[in-house]
Amino acid sequence: MEKKSIRKAYGYALADYGAENTDVAVVVADVSASVQTRFFAEKFPERFFNVGITEQALVDFAAGLALGGMIPFANTFAVLFLRAAEQIRTSVAYAKTNVKLVGSYSGLSDYKDGPTHNVECDIAVMRSIPNIAVVEVADAVEAEKMVPEVAEYDGPVYLRLSRSEAPVIFDENYEPKIGKAAIIRDGSDVALIASGVMVYRCLKAAENLARMGIDAYVVNMSTIKPLDLNVVQKVAADTGAIVTAEDHSVIGGLGGAIAEALGETKPTVLERIGIRDTFTETSRSYDALLDHYRMSVEDIVKAAQLAVKRNRQIHI
Amino acid sequence: MAYHPDSLVRELDKIAQILRLDALEMIHRRGAGHPGGSLSASEIITALVFHHLRIDPKRPNWEERDRFILSKGHACSLLYAALARRGFFPVEELKTWGEIGSRFQGHPDRLKTPGIDMTTGMEGHGIAVGAGLCLAARRKNLNFRVYVLVGDGECQCGVLWEGAMIASKYHLSELTVIVDRNYVQLDGPTHEILPIDPLVDKWKAFNFATIEIDGNNMRQVLDALDIADKIRDKPTVIIAHTVKGKGVSFMEGEAKWHGKPPNKEEFAKASEELRRRIRSYGEEID
Numbered sequence: 253m254e255k256k257s258i259r260k261a262y263g264y265a266l267a268d269y270g271a272e273n274t275d276v277a278v279v280v281a282d283v284s285a286s287v288q289t290r291f292f293a294e295k296f297p298e299r300f301f302n303v304g305i306t307e308q309a310l311v312d313f314a315a316g317l318a319l320g321g322m323i324p325f326a327n328t329f330a331v332l333f334l335r336a337a338e339q340i341r342t343s344v345a346y347a348k349t350n351v352k353l354v355g356s357y358s359g360l361s362d363y364k365d366g367p368t369h370n371v372e373c374d375i376a377v378m379r380s381i382p383n384i385a386v387v388e389v390a391d392a393v394e395a396e397k398m399v400p401e402v403a404e405y406d407g408p409v410y411l412r413l414s415r416s417e418a419p420v421i422f423d424e425n426y427e428p429k430i431g432k433a434a435i436i437r438d439g440s441d442v443a444l445i446a447s448g449v450m451v452y453r454c455l456k457a458a459e460n461l462a463r464m465g466i467d468a469y470v471v472n473m474s475t476i477k478p479l480d481l482n483v484v485q486k487v488a489a490d491t492g493a494i495v496t497a498e499d500h501s502v503i504g505g506l507g508g509a510i511a512e513a514l515g516e517t518k519p520t521v522l523e524r525i526g527i528r529d530t531f532t533e534t535s536r537s538y539d540a541l542l543d544h545y546r547m548s549v550e551d552i553v554k555a556a557q558l559a560v561k562r563n564r565q566i567h568i
Numbered sequence: 569m570a571y572h573p574d575s576l577v578r579e580l581d582k583i584a585q586i587l588r589l590d591a592l593e594m595i596h597r598r599g600a601g602h603p604g605g606s607l608s609a610s611e612i613i614t615a616l617v618f619h620h621l622r623i624d625p626k627r628p629n630w631e632e633r634d635r636f637i638l639s640k641g642h643a644c645s646l647l648y649a650a651l652a653r654r655g656f657f658p659v660e661e662l663k664t665w666g667e668i669g670s671r672f673q674g675h676p677d678r679l680k681t682p683g684i685d686m687t688t689g690m691e692g693h694g695i696a697v698g699a700g701l702c703l704a705a706r707r708k709n710l711n712f713r714v715y716v717l718v719g720d721g722e723c724q725c726g727v728l729w730e731g732a733m734i735a736s737k738y739h740l741s742e743l744t745v746i747v748d749r750n751y752v753q754l755d756g757p758t759h760e761i762l763p764i765d766p767l768v769d770k771w772k773a774f775n776f777a778t779i780e781i782d783g784n785n786m787r788q789v790l791d792a793l794d795i796a797d798k799i800r801d802k803p804t805v806i807i808a809h810t811v812k813g814k815g816v817s818f819m820e821g822e823a824k825w826h827g828k829p830p831n832k833e834e835f836a837k838a839s840e841e842l843r844r845r846i847r848s849y850g851e852e853i854d
Contacts, residue, residue, distance in 0.1 A: 277707070299707060303737075309696035309730030316700020319635075319678075319686060321708055324700070338690055339727065343697060347678055347687035 253419040253452075259356055261392035262413055263288025265399035266325060267295050276403055277317050279303060281310045281328040287356040287413075289327050307332045311339035311351070318349040323403050329362070330355030330412060331371035333378075344408045345383040352402050353378075354411045358388070359448065359499030360527075361415035363541045366534035372527040376504025378410040379477045385430055386477040388412040388498075390451035393422040394474060405430050412448065414499070416538050419452045421472075433480035435487070439469035442556045442563075443487035443494050447473050447506050450497035450525070450547065457552035464553075466560055476506050484513055488520040492567070493559035495523045497552055499542065502526040521563045523555035572790045576619070581786045582849035583653070584614040588815045589842040589853065590649035590662065596835040598666040600674070604825040605719060606646040608750035608784070608810040613643070615789040616715060617650040625655035628682035634712050635685040635701055639694025639728075640719035640748060641675040642827070648672050648681070656683040691722040695745055696731030702740045713742045713797065721753030723764045729774065735803040736775035743803040744796040745776070748783060750812035754826045768807055776805045783808025816841055 270276045270292050277299045278292045284302060293300040299322075303310050307328055314326035333340065333355050344351045355374055362369040378386050387402065387409060389395045395413065402409045409430070421436070428434070436451070437458050444454040451472045458468040469487045473480065488494055494514070496507035507524035514520045525547050535541035542548065588610050595601030617623070621634040638647050645665070652659045657671065664670035671680045675689025686697055694716040701714050722728055735743050747767070755761050764770070771778050777799045781788040789808065796804035812826070813819030816838040819830075830838055846853055 277704075301703065301738075303730075303734050306696075306727075306730035306734065308692075308727040309734055312693045312696030312727065312731060313700040313734055315686075315693075316697040316702075317704045318700070319697070320701045320704020320710070321631075322704045339693065342687065342690045343693055 255417040256392035256420050257417050258389060258392050258395045258414050259288045261395040262399065263291045265396040267291035269399050269403060270296050270299065273323065273403060275321065275323045277301065277322045277324045279310055279314050279317070279324050279326045281305055281307050281332065283328055283356070287327045287354070307335045308339050311336040311353070312343050314351045315343040315347060315349040318351050323350055323352065325352045325354055327354045327356065329369065330358040330374045331369055333374060337377055341381050345381045348383055348407060350407060352409045352411060354413060356413045357415045358412045359414065360532055360541045360545070361449070361499070361538055363535040363538045367531045370532050372501040373504065375412065375476055375500050375506070376508065379504065379509065384408045384410050384477070385475065386410045386412070387430060387475050388447040389474055390448055390472050391418050391421045393420060393424070393426055394428050397426065397428050401428060401430055414449050416449055418449050421452055421455065428474055431475050431478050431480060433475070433483040434472040435469060435483065436472055437468065437470035439467045439491065441467045441491055441493065442560050443469035443471060443491045444497060444552065444556065445471040445473050445484070445487070445494060445506070445510060446497040447476060448499050450499055453547070453549050454497050454552055456549045457556065460549065460553050461556055466556060468556060473506055476509055479509050479513055481513055481517070484510055485518055488514055488518050493521045493563040495525060495552060495555045495559055497525040497547065499547065500526055502528055521559050521566065523559045525552055525555055570794055572787060577787050577790070578849065580614050580618055582846065582851055583618055584610040584786065585815065585842055585846045585849070586853060587614060587646050587649045587653070589839060589846065591645040592816070592830065592835065592838055592842070594645045594649065594662055594665050595829045597663065599829050600666060601645050601829055602642040602827050603819055603830065604752060604812040604822070605640060605748065605750060606643040607814045607816060607819065608812050609643050609717060609748045610646055610814065611784050611786050611789050612717060612746055612748060612808055613646055613650050615786060615793060617654050619790065620793045621715065622712070625683070628656060632710055632712050635698070635714045637686045637688065637694040637698050637714065637716045638676055639688055639716050640691070640722055641688035644676045647676065651683040691719065692725030692727040694718055695728055695735060698743050699731055699735045699738065699740055702742050703738060705742070713744065715744050715746065717746045717748060720747055720749045720751065720758050720764060721761070723747065723767065724762050732774040732776065739801050740803045741800050744793065745803065745805040747805060747807050748810055749807050750810045752812040752821060752823045752826065754823070756823045771805045771807070776803050778805050778807060780807045781809070783810040784814050815845070
């Protein structure tokens with residue numbers, strides 16, 4: 253399986269789209285080399301603003317650019333946006349300024365820097381603030397295609413990017429849309445609903461499950477808010493058993509969103525794969541860290557088996 | 569610098585008194601609001617809204633208008649009154665302030681109130697937002713200036729100084745910051761809560777041009793705004809020394825009037841004082 257850098261794909265796409273749309277501006281808090289906005293900076297220095305390590309002002313400054321008619325992409329590490337939570341709430345979400353917040357190094361993907369740099373709660377925070385769309389991409393193709401989609405979306409967006417080189421899932425024909433889930437594998441016994449790098453792990457888990465005679469849907473829920481309720485309800489109705497998977501806490505993220513949605517509309521057996529309310533550790537590899545915190549392919553398979561079993565028990 | 573004739577200064581001075589009465593009446597009627605920091609800023613807001621800003625009440629979203637960010641958003645009663653009397657909306661509508669469905673929120677909301685350029689209310693944001701606006705204007709070849717009014721307690725916020733560094737980095741001479749230096753914050757005198765002095769030196773160290781004035785003296789406010797417009801290559805801060813609760817004797821300099829509405833008797837007393845002053849300009853007000 254070919255692997256490609258998600259952040260590099262984002263960086264190139266931003267530079268390409270910046271040529272097309274001269275309203276796009278890029279603001280960064282001293283992490284230009286890390287989050288790969290340097291390609292944009294080289295091409296459009298007059299629309300690139302490095303504001304240093306000022307995450308709170310980064311957000312307010314981007315809000316000001318948006319008030320003046322620009323479409324600012326404000327970039328820092330996902331964990332550092334927590335520092336600016338009030339700025340995001342007041343100056344972006346409540347004031348409805350057209351700011352695109354791009355949180356890089358999400359989840360455990362900054363495995364070498366360790367738990368200070370890892371982030372398990374950014375989706376939960378962003379998702380509970382009104383007016384912000386929350387989007388996480390699964391591979392380099394989706395990262396690239398999501399840039400114009402995010403830019404042209406009317407209003408604030410939080411775009412969550414992994415630092416990783418991720419297996420490429422999608423081909424060039426894939427057209428992601430904010431608010432639309434993509435069913436990338438059909439199933440009937442269980443539905444694996446995932447975002448970010450966990451989508452690929454779910455595809456691998458579905459292959460393993462198929463060998464055991466369990467037919468699993470795989471859904472890429474790249475928009476966590478607004479949640480594509482139609483697709484959630486459809487796969488819930490078809491299977492009666494859901495597994496969510498995300499590189500984020502099981503509290504308040506994708507798993508939380510789906511639990512809330514199904515609880516209110518169609519109670520369904522649910523197992524959640526994610527960080528289980530704990531801080532994590534430093535590691536030599538991203539994959540090993542995900543595995544260590546019970547987000548391995550095998551963990552997804554077990555969760556699916558359990559969900560199927562629980563669903564059958566209900567229906568005996 | 570344009571010379572400001574006595575007649576203009578006198579007219580604006582009168583409006584500043586009328587706005588004080590409006591603001592206090594609004595706060596009294598609603599039983600909520602911030603008298604102290606609204607009254608201290610009356611000359612500054614009056615000078616901006618009625619004279620200095622290039623704005624048009626008929627076109628609140630005019631692209632080339634000057635922008636005014638009330639970073640100390642808790643002073644909004646006075647700004648709402650100013651915008652009403654400048655013609656952005658009926659003065660009568662001010663009575664709805666704080667009611668469900670009103671266009672006037674407890675703090676400024678850019679999406680609800682014509683003439684409000686940015687949503688504020690949490691301290692510290694205005695300068696960074698203003699810096700972004702200035703740079704957007706440069707990119708889009710729009711020729712407007714940005715004015716940001718901050719409180720002195722607000723100068724304790726880290727994000728304010730982050731914004732100041734950004735404004736300096738980009739040499740934003742089209743940005744004027746005004747500090748309403750009224751020496752009192754919610755919990756008490758600024759020098760007791762968290763000292764911000766030497767304030768002028770701080771701004772100098774952040775590479776701002778600095779002007780110090782009596783911020784309750786209309787002529788000094790008008791002159792300072794003109795001077796700031798002419799300064800090239802760096803942003804300007806006007807440190808406007810004011811009196812918290814200015815214009816109402818028993819509120820002046822008192823921290824307890826930061827966020828407390830006057831009761832019936834207190835309002836009657838304040839109103840009488842302000843009406844007497846307004847009458848001295850030859851104006852009666854209902």
